[in-house]
Amino acid sequence: MPVTEFHGPGGPLPHIPDDVTLAQFMLDSDHPSRPVRRVLQGNPWMIEDATGRAIGYGEVVSRTNGLANAMSSRWHIAEDEAVCIFGSNHVDYPIAVWATHRLGAIVTGANPAYTAGELQYQLETTKARLLFVNNASYPVGIAAAKAVGLSLDRVVLFDPLENLASSTSFKHLTVHELVKEGLAQPQRYTARRLRRGEGKTKIAFLSFSSGTTGKPKAVCISHYAPIANVIQMSHLANNQEGPWEITKWRTGDVVMGDIYGLVVIMHFMMFYGESLVVVPKFNFLGFLSSIQRHRIGCLAVVPPMVVLLCKHPAVKDYDLSSVHSIMSGAAPLSSELTQQVAKVLPQACVGQGYGMTETSTTVSFPQIEQKICTPGTAGRLIPGVVARVLRADGSLAGFNEPGHLVIKSPANALRYMNDADATRETFVDGWVHTGDEVIINERMELFVVDRIKELIKVRGYQVAPAELEGHILDHADVSDVCVVGLPDEYSGELPLAFVTPSAAAAERMKKDPAEAARVRAAIAKHVADAKVHYKRLEGGVEFVEAIPKNPSGKLLRRVLRDRAKEMKAQGRLAKPPKARM
Structure with missing residues (x-):
């Protein structure tokens, strides 16, 4: 057979427990698959790279509980509300995640390289009520928070601001200050307890994943x-x-x-x-x-x-x-x-x-x-x-x-949030x-x-061609466009745009051959100004008379992907990919 x-x-x-939150599973309980009982672990859970500071189990639990208490007492963060974490790696990142879960709330992590517009979309989609940011992410975080009407007192810093004092007169709280505040008070929240089976449906994360069309989708992941x-x-x-x-x-x-x-x-x-x-x-x-x-x-x-x-x-x-x-x-x-x-x-x-x-x-x-x-x-x-x-x-x-x-796996996510069509497809x-x-x-x-899906993988990040195509079509010099992945040893793939220029742009390029380079640069800048770095057109812009399509109008992306590989092999790309070291 x-x-x-x-x-x-x-x-x-x-046994996979279905009546505990992720924070309770990590911090409050033992499991047969855990090789050493958590209380007896002498080794630190985390080590801060720059200082060598070791952070053990006791400190992780204490900081998680203190932050949860402060989040509850100050902002009443509660059941199924979203908290956005926007920043690079930090020893308090898991503290913020597990403190949010203590309150029954949902974590949505945002890529620290996002532009203000991309972060704004995630804040709007998830209706986030609190935003954690670090120094590098602060200017973008503040711009997005203002755009969605999130009060500045709901922007929390992982570390005190450095070299940014002139950029704001607002005194933001830090995670450390909130931890101290929460630990100094009686516990004012009741840790969320789950009924048997509830862990399979209660959402822990809204994690954004690029689909084949349009903007990233929020994936609903249970505890x-x-x-x-x-x-x-x-x-x-x-x-x-x-x-x-x-x-x-x-x-x-x-x-x-x-x-x-x-x-x-x-x-x-x-x-x-x-x-x-x-x-x-x-x-x-x-x-x-x-x-x-x-x-x-x-x-x-x-x-x-x-x-x-x-x-x-x-x-x-x-x-x-x-x-x-x-x-x-x-x-x-x-x-x-x-x-x-x-x-x-x-x-x-x-x-x-x-x-x-x-x-x-x-x-x-x-x-x-x-x-x-x-x-x-x-x-x-x-x-x-x-x-x-x-x-x-x-x-x-x-x-x-x-x-x-x-x-099929017990770890599969539940669905996409507010997107029935994409959910039915995946x-x-x-x-x-x-x-x-x-x-x-x-x-x-x-x-x-x-x-099979049309996603481009750039250094492990997902890029939806349709998202870039929709943005590029807004450029006045573009009549039609198809974005494909150009193979690259370092990045895996690089986004490359095949563009049919508008009649006006084509006429300008016909009169002045140097105009083609200016149009390419303008289209690349149009993307770079609005999109996270890995979505930029590092593969370049190539002009074609027409974008190949099937009779129903669907882009024949594979045809252009093969053409891009051939052009690269023959050295005919307008922007040969750079060698990296």
Whole structure:
């Protein structure tokens, strides 16, 4: 009988509680999948990179409770209200998350690179009642808060403002001040308790994910989903056998990560007893220095960071011998890069994982029995995940046969907020349609072949072509446009716009050949002024007489994607991608 479903090996899973919030699961309870009881953990939960300050379990709980108390007494943050966290990594980021959950409220995390307009959209969509920001995010945060009418006293700083005193006369409260205030008062809130089964429906996060059309969508993630995913990953880690050299997840380890942080790094790694080094912003030389200084054992990275590890001349100047495990995620890591980084760090295990916001998060993890995981694979399905691979006609594919990946997992998100059409397309009878074309082999290893959805992946971030196309069409010199992903070794892909110029622009370019460069620059600036950095047209702008479409008017994006690859190979792009180091 042909295989119709692929099950992640290593089950069954331990019990997944459905009557606790994520904060209660992390801070107030033990679980069979947790390797060491939380109270007995002598290792810190977090280490502040710049100062080396260690933050243990007791301080995490105390700060969470103090902040929750202040949020309740000052602003009456309550059931199902949204709190937005807009900033880079910070030791108080999880404190803000778990304090919000103590009150039964919802966390919506915003990309710290957002423009004011993008943040405004997220604040409006979620109706956020409180905004946490850091120094770097402050000017954008204030602009967005003013645009949506959020009172300045509801903008909270992670740290006191530096070099921005002249930009505001308003005295914002800091997280530390609120923690002290909350701990100095009697507890004025009642911690939210869930009924049996309520964890499966009560929303913990509104996380924004780029869809195939229009602006990003708010994904509704229950408390149960990340709890389930943490248990799935911990159960897999507990099944590790064999030599210590290939043991990837180690209680007491020191770890550092960049992206896919909310569930994998902030929850799973701390739950598993690993100390997380918190680095506010990625800088490669600082990254190398942190590895050496803290003797970091496990790196959770994205492919551009692997490229730098392989090619940057400074790597040889640092002692990276402590690194025993490298896990790449957010975008495919090529077989070639896997082999290259294995030569640079020969003592380290190297593997990949795969996941998405809609599966909250992990679907596959590095193979626990391999030091250098099967090159080209995105890991192995984790316990509790059931996958189907759909052929083009909707029938079920078997082993080693390509098709559309759909996932059933206890960690799946619930739906998109206020978007019934997109929900019906992605969330179907308990299955998440990923939009990725994959192959699954007999060892339940996952190979990502192509993207069925039209999303572009830039350094692990999702970019919806339709969002950029809608914005570019507002430019006076543009008659029609199609945005595609241009392959790039460092970034994975770069947005490239094929543009049909307006009649007036075409006439100007005909009269003056130099006008073409000016129009290209103006279109690129039009995007850069309004969009986050990874959505900018780093692949360039190419002019075409007409955008190819099918008879019903749908853009033939693949035709232009193939044309872009060919133009790059032949050196005919107007803006050749820069080599990065």
